[in-house]
Amino acid sequence: MARLTAFSRTAAHVRQPAIARLGAFFLAASVPVLLLHVDYQPQVSLDLGGADASVKLSDLAVLALAAAAVAALARDGVGSLRRGAVVLVPALVLLAWVGVGVVVGAVSDRPYATGTHLVTAAGFAEYALIAVVVPALVRSAETLRLVLWALVGWLGVLDVVGLLQFVGGGDAVAGARQPSWIGYHDFAAAGAATLAIGLVAVALGEECWPVGR
Numbered sequence: 001m002a003r004l005t006a007f008s009r010t011a012a013h014v015r016q017p018a019i020a021r022l023g024a025f026f027l028a029a030s031v032p033v034l035l036l037h038v039d040y041q042p043q044v045s046l047d048l049g050g051a052d053a054s055v056k057l058s059d060l061a062v063l064a065l066a067a068a069a070v071a072a073l074a075r076d077g078v079g080s081l082r083r084g085a086v087v088l089v090p091a092l093v094l095l096a097w098v099g100v101g102v103v104v105g106a107v108s109d110r111p112y113a114t115g116t117h118l119v120t121a122a123g124f125a126e127y128a129l130i131a132v133v134v135p136a137l138v139r140s141a142e143t144l145r146l147v148l149w150a151l152v153g154w155l156g157v158l159d160v161v162g163l164l165q166f167v168g169g170g171d172a173v174a175g176a177r178q179p180s181w182i183g184y185h186d187f188a189a190a191g192a193a194t195l196a197i198g199l200v201a202v203a204l205g206e207e208c209w210p211v212g213r
Contacts, residue, residue, distance in 0.1 A: 019075055020136065023068030024143035027133065028150035030061040034130075035154055035190055037183045051115025059126065066129045069136035084135035091131045098124050148197060155194045158182055 033041070036058065043056040073081070081088065098121050105112040138144050158180040161170075168174035180187050201209045 019068065020072040020080075020139055021143060023065065023072055023133075023137035024139075024147060026068060027065055027137055028143075028146045030065060031147070031150040032154045032157075033058050033061045035151075035158070035182055035186065037179070037181055037186070040181055048115060048119065051113070051119050053119045062126055062129055062133075065133045065137070069129075069133045072136050080135050080139055081132065084131060087131050088135075091128045095121075095125055095128055151190075151197070152194055155190055158187060158190070162187065 162180040165178040
């Protein structure tokens with residue numbers, strides 16, 4: 001606990017490089033785009049040899065964030081990624097398993113839409129880049145606080161939309177589970193993630209939680 005407290009106090013006073021700081025601001029600004037259902041995003045449809053794909057606003061946001069992360073890592077080294085190893089390693093294992101599944105399906109004798117599943121696997125890989133983006137760009141308590149407040153603020157907006165839908169203000173059945181602007185499952189997952197952040201902050205307290213209340 002003493003080591004964690006010391007680390008937290010140090011993190012609270014770290015000033016990160018300008019490239020990473022600007023990237024972190026863009027990450028915070030991108031939260032509403034990243035957590036927005038595809039039906040509400042502008043997109044361009046592509047035909048990839050029979051497999052339907054699309055380029056959405058969120059895709060461009062992820063790629064821009066990845067470019068900022070690469071620039072920051074090229075300037076400062078990959079040391080910041082060590083803090084995210086607990087997330088990066090499972091993410092890589094999951095992506096490898098997805099890749100194995102696509103290969104097995106492609107070489108099997110049963111009918112298998114290889115192109116469609118490759119597009120899906122590429123989508124997993126694209127969003128997995130966020131696991132690299134966060135430790136590469138968010139290196140201080142200031143930028144962490146900004147990103148977390150952006151997440152909590154956008155979830156607040158989605159909650160208001162969900163409540164309006166619940167009382168009959170949307171296309172879904174009033175009084176039932178609502179998708180807000182993000183979709184049923186993503187709405188639940190994002191809400192659970194935000195709740196987890198709050199619980200961690202309360203459990204650690206201000207001494208060990210470098211971004212305050």
